Amino acid sequence: MQTIATGDARHRVSPPGLLFAALGLAALFGPFMTLAANRIVAGEGVSIWAVAPPSLTLPGVVAVLLGLVLGLPAVWPRLRLLGAVLGLGGLLWLLAQGAPAMLEDGGDYARVSPAIGFWCLLTILMLLMADALAQLAPGPLMRGALLAAVLGALALILWSGALSPLSVMQEYSSRRSAFIDATARHLQLAFGSLATAAVIGFPIGILCHRDQRLRGTTLPALSFLQTIPSLAMFGIMIPILGWIGDTVPGAQAIGIAGIGFAPAFLALVLYSLLPVVANTVTGLAAAPPTAIEAARGMGMTPGQRLLRVELPLGMPVILTGLRIVLVQNIGLAVIAGLIGGGGYGTFVFQGLNQTATDLILLGALPTVALALVSAIVMDILVELTRPKATRTA
Amino acid sequence: MIEIDRITKVYNGAPAVDAVSMTAESGTITVIVGTSGSGKTTLLRMINRLEEPTSGEVRINGESTLSTKPHLLRRRIGYVIQGHGLFPHHTVARNIGAVPRLLNWPKDKIRARVDELLTLFSMEPEQFRDRFPAELSGGQQQRVGVARALASRPDLLLMDEPFGALDPIIRARAQDDLRQIQRALGSTIMLVTHDMEEAIRLGDRVAVMDEGSLVQHGSPAEIVARPASPFVADMVGGMERPLRLLSLVPLSEVVEDGDAPGDALPEDCSLRDALSACLWTGRTAVPVEREGALIGRVTLEAIRARAELSA
Numbered sequence: 100m101q102t103i104a105t106g107d108a109r110h111r112v113s114p115p116g117l118l119f120a121a122l123g124l125a126a127l128f129g130p131f132m133t134l135a136a137n138r139i140v141a142g143e144g145v146s147i148w149a150v151a152p153p154s155l156t157l158p159g160v161v162a163v164l165l166g167l168v169l170g171l172p173a174v175w176p177r178l179r180l181l182g183a184v185l186g187l188g189g190l191l192w193l194l195a196q197g198a199p200a201m202l203e204d205g206g207d208y209a210r211v212s213p214a215i216g217f218w219c220l221l222t223i224l225m226l227l228m229a230d231a232l233a234q235l236a237p238g239p240l241m242r243g244a245l246l247a248a249v250l251g252a253l254a255l256i257l258w259s260g261a262l263s264p265l266s267v268m269q270e271y272s273s274r275r276s277a278f279i280d281a282t283a284r285h286l287q288l289a290f291g292s293l294a295t296a297a298v299i300g301f302p303i304g305i306l307c308h309r310d311q312r313l314r315g316t317t318l319p320a321l322s323f324l325q326t327i328p329s330l331a332m333f334g335i336m337i338p339i340l341g342w343i344g345d346t347v348p349g350a351q352a353i354g355i356a357g358i359g360f361a362p363a364f365l366a367l368v369l370y371s372l373l374p375v376v377a378n379t380v381t382g383l384a385a386a387p388p389t390a391i392e393a394a395r396g397m398g399m400t401p402g403q404r405l406l407r408v409e410l411p412l413g414m415p416v417i418l419t420g421l422r423i424v425l426v427q428n429i430g431l432a433v434i435a436g437l438i439g440g441g442g443y444g445t446f447v448f449q450g451l452n453q454t455a456t457d458l459i460l461l462g463a464l465p466t467v468a469l470a471l472v473s474a475i476v477m478d479i480l481v482e483l484t485r486p487k488a489t490r491t492a
Numbered sequence: 493m494i495e496i497d498r499i500t501k502v503y504n505g506a507p508a509v510d511a512v513s514m515t516a517e518s519g520t521i522t523v524i525v526g527t528s529g530s531g532k533t534t535l536l537r538m539i540n541r542l543e544e545p546t547s548g549e550v551r552i553n554g555e556s557t558l559s560t561k562p563h564l565l566r567r568r569i570g571y572v573i574q575g576h577g578l579f580p581h582h583t584v585a586r587n588i589g590a591v592p593r594l595l596n597w598p599k600d601k602i603r604a605r606v607d608e609l610l611t612l613f614s615m616e617p618e619q620f621r622d623r624f625p626a627e628l629s630g631g632q633q634q635r636v637g638v639a640r641a642l643a644s645r646p647d648l649l650l651m652d653e654p655f656g657a658l659d660p661i662i663r664a665r666a667q668d669d670l671r672q673i674q675r676a677l678g679s680t681i682m683l684v685t686h687d688m689e690e691a692i693r694l695g696d697r698v699a700v701m702d703e704g705s706l707v708q709h710g711s712p713a714e715i716v717a718r719p720a721s722p723f724v725a726d727m728v729g730g731m732e733r734p735l736r737l738l739s740l741v742p743l744s745e746v747v748e749d750g751d752a753p754g755d756a757l758p759e760d761c762s763l764r765d766a767l768s769a770c771l772w773t774g775r776t777a778v779p780v781e782r783e784g785a786l787i788g789r790v791t792l793e794a795i796r797a798r799a800e801l802s803a
Contacts, residue, residue, distance in 0.1 A: 387577070387580065389573060389575045390580065392573055393637075393640075395542060396540065396566060396650075397571060397590055397594065397641075398565070398567035398594055400563050407579075408579060411581050412581055
């Protein structure tokens with residue numbers, strides 16, 4: 100980036116920045132929010148200029164435009180990051196100002212929601228942020244601090260109640276305790292299955308690393324499990340666990356039944372095994388053969404070799420496996436809602452049944468946020484376990 | 493003293509090493525030289541039991557290597573391999589301290605030993621202790637690899653093509669350093685190479701292997717002067733044998749009284765260096781000096797006599 104930036108003026112404009120600005124400008128003309136008579140009917144689009152009186156919309160629109168413009172210069176990534184933050188701030192401002200203004204003359208059951216224009220601008224500005232961050236290449240600790248700052252700001256905004264008039268927040272406020280239960284259940288499903296898969300998968304991975312023949316049979320079997328479509332997998336769990344729950348004494352007492360938490364959890368664990376085992380095998384094989392030979396030659400036992408050489412050198416790859424599993428399971432756990440497994444999927448499927456879009460969003464948005472945050476945190480961990488000499492600063 | 497007693501390794505019915513016996517005195521370098529597939533590496537790896545011998549045994553200072561568990565045996569034997577095999581995720585200090593840590597030395601003793609070895613290998617401890625292998629040059633990595641093998645003051649140092657990955661200039665320096673350090677510490681070394689030049693340069697004794705058997709075992713001069721078989725003669729390099737022989741003789745051995753024109757050579761140079769100097773400058777003799785003072789000369793006649801004697 101730095102080298103081409105010294106050339107002619109043409110290259111001083113960031114190509115992605117230009118794309119974001121053009122798309123953002125187009126998105127400004129789409130409906131920014133919708134106003135609906137109640138939570139079921141389709142709403143009517145309202146343009147960004149009309150969501151509130153001009154004195155209130157103007158600062159927001161200016162902030163969004165300025166943000167897109169600041170995203171243009173290729174040579175100042177910090178300025179581009181600032182632009183993204185400014186633009187996102189403008190979007191939130193417009194949302195917070197628009198929602199109460201539109202509700203004022205909408206009737207008792209009226210609902211306001213962000214519309215296509217908002218979602219597009221949100222995506223574009225987040226891409227701009229990601230692009231600027233990629234250019235800045237902050238160290239792992241800096242990335243952690245940025246993530247904490249973003250989450251903190253988000254929590255503050257939600258807590259302040261500025262967005263409470265939005266339809267999705269109204270769905271939330273009428274289901275507060277169900278939402279908290281669903282969050283706890285979703286985390287249990289995603290992280291619990293990850294932990295279980297790790298406890299089972301690491302030893303299998305280590306054995307496969309040691310034994311060529313075991314690897315030859317285990318990996319294809321796990322690979323086959325992975326190809327079963329998720330709905331089918333949940334479906335298969337129902338009769339199997341149902342039978343176990345009915346016939347094995349005491350099984351039902353610990354929660355094993357055809358529907359509910361147990362089959363969802365088990366399916367997620369089975370899905371997780373391949374990435375965990377395969378990445379453990381790959382990670383352990385990542386140590387240079389000469390280092391292994393030297394470790395043997397200096398008198399390390401197989402256990403010492405594993406703990407001091409193979410595991411530390413393979414940790415980035417092994418953690419990458421866990422990252423894949425975590426993000427995958429956070430998404431798959433939504434499907435668990437179908438078989439009564441709980442989690443955010445409950446809202447998604449309820450919303451689908453009632454054609455209540457905002458209820459779907461109440462399940463979908465936190466799922467996306469959770470997956471995104473987990474991915475970033477795991478990436479930071481992977482970076483931190485990389486041997487220092489090879490780490491990119 | 494290292495005694496190798498009729499040691500044999502059979503792979504799939506074919507012997508890779510066939511009843512090899514030899515003895516290496518403490519404080520000497522034995523170089524095992526041979527072509528690839530000659531069994532030299534297998535022989536070396538049977539000493540620290542990275543390969544288990546099919547029959548025969550090795551005794552280190554009278555004690556059979558079979559009487560100790562392999563991993564405990566290996567902690568007493570230094571091992572250096574081609575391409576150094578340093579742990580990429582550990583600092584230089586942790587790499588060198590690896591075996592002492594396996595032996596549960598106290599921390600400050602390990603640190604002192606690491607600094608001592610770094611200094612010995614002319615690497616400033618302050619500067620190099622906390623670096624990672626990837627931040628070192630090839631020559632420095634190789635030195636750290638040797639330092640690591642010496643860390644616990646092993647009874648024996650095994651080296652498998654230790655200089656194979658180095659370029660010729662660095663390799664020559666690494667060989668000189670090894671010789672110097674071996675003399676200073678009095679280490680016992682067994683080194684495997686395919687390079688007869690290296691064998692003659694480093695070895696107190698040279699063992700030539702061919703097809704799993706030991707075909708000749710003797711001093712470098714014996715190997716060059718009286719090859720036991722056409723194979724050994726071939727390894728020593730046929731036409732170059734007189735030159736190799738000259739390279740083994742220091743000027744101090746043939747220096748005579750008298751004057752000679754031109755620049756003087758130090759007395760620890762070889763006859764090969766003196767011959768080269770004569771040919772290059774068209775002289776028939778070169779002056780020899782000891783610590784800056786002239787002690788006599790070496791003539792072309794004397795050089796020729798030494799070369800003919802052996803031919």
